[in-house]
Amino acid sequence: MPTFRLPDPDRRWSQVSLDAGPVGGPCRFVDGGWERTVSPDGIQRLEFAFGVGRRGRRVLHPDYDVVETDFGPRSVWHRSDYREPGWLSAPATPGRLTTLELPSALAAPLAVRMWTPSGLRSRDPAPVLWCHDGSGYLDHARIDRWAGSHIAAGTLPAFRIVLADAPRRMQWYSGSPGYLRTVRRALGALQERFPSDAPVAVAGASLGGLTSMLVGMRDPRVGVVFSQSGSFFDARIDKSDNAFRWFDRITREVAGISATTVRNDLHIGMVCGAREGNERLNTRLALGLMNSGWDVAYERFNDLHNWTAWRDSLDPMLPNLLREAWSAVG
Known part of the structure; x- marks a missing residue:
């Protein structure tokens, strides 16, 4: 199962969530970063961002490709079996x-x-x-x-x-x-x-x-x-x-x-x-x-x-x- 992690070694944010529709939700602080694990069942790709702080400012993942959407840029994860048409x-x-x-x-x-x-x-x-x-x-x-x-x-x-x-x-x-x-x-x-x-x-x-x-x-x-x-x-x-x-x-x-x-x-x-x-x-x-x-x-x-x-x-x-x-x- 993929784990999405946002580094935060200085604990700048009091809370972080994964903005990913129905599979998103609060992240846990683990070893200097915020994490959320998502089941890959029924998902070959996932567009997401992190919402940081109490206002939920969006931050993209530094290691993933970016896709432009109607709601602004999002990081995108692909399961290993995903293929474009x-x-x-x-x-x-x-x-x-x-x-x-x-x-x-x-x-x-x-x-x-x-x-x-x-x-x-x-x-x-x-x-x-x-x-x-x-x-x-x-x-x-x-x-x-x-x-x-x-x-x-x-x-x-x-x-x-x-x-x-x-x-x-x-x-x-x-x-x-x-x-x-x-x-x-x-x-x-x-x-x-x-x-x-x-x-x-x-x-x-x-x-x-x-x-x-x-x-x-x-x-x-x-x-x-x-x-x-x-x-x-x-x-x-x-x-x-x-x-x-x-x-x-x-x-x-x-x-x-x-x-x-x-x-x-x-x-x-x-x-x-x-x-x-x-x-x-x-x-x-x-x-x-x-x-x-x-x-x-x-x-x-x-x-x-x-x-x-x-x-x-x-x-x-x-x-x-x-x-x-x-x-x-x-």
Whole structure:
């Protein structure tokens, strides 16, 4: 079991904790340093920092690599059997990014970026993958590189990726009726401008995973939902998030998912970290949907709630879902 140790020979700090999500907690002072031992079960890599002193100032481990996250830099530990996805170093079709303004049910048009692989013209029919938290998928999960590698290998047809961000993320991605109507309008405008002869795929992580599920359940044009560590809050088993402003709205929407009439043409993929806080919520929803007759694939990965985990868990589930839904196009 890995032991994370922060040297403190002069006992400068009165207390130290390991900031590592559900496996973190207080450290013990042992022989001139602060230590915490973590079980490696269900974890192949761990992003962490130390919180020092009463204010919990973050300090990185001097001996580990550093990864940039949405919450600032973190040290990162890898188990000996961890491997990065092969597509990161495989040949990849390049692409270009363009900015679009799409119609919205909100106060302003929805600004998105669209990735298009080289060689695909605007008038060429092609499938669409819509990604919530598009900047995260682009900058941290390397979704453009992932797509380019599959296109170059011939395992997926040429397709477009819509990278959508939410300036009011917590509000919009918590079951906002206005945002859900906006996606519906935006998809209609996209199909008018860029022809597509395949079902739309929608992907997202955390609250974006929840939002992708809600979009897919409401729009018959959507043929694939891919949710990573979705925030499927359930008041019966989730007490840690009930202070979140939009908690009650989310729980109502999650209850509504289970009651939605089954669609045989919607392929749902769900992945979640084996030891992260959302695991019970994802497992409960996935099993409930399967028992109701939905086409659901569910897997747990050996990491926690972070962008590298979501990058690493794109394969094999997402391309399998896309091939199943897009089989008529290439």
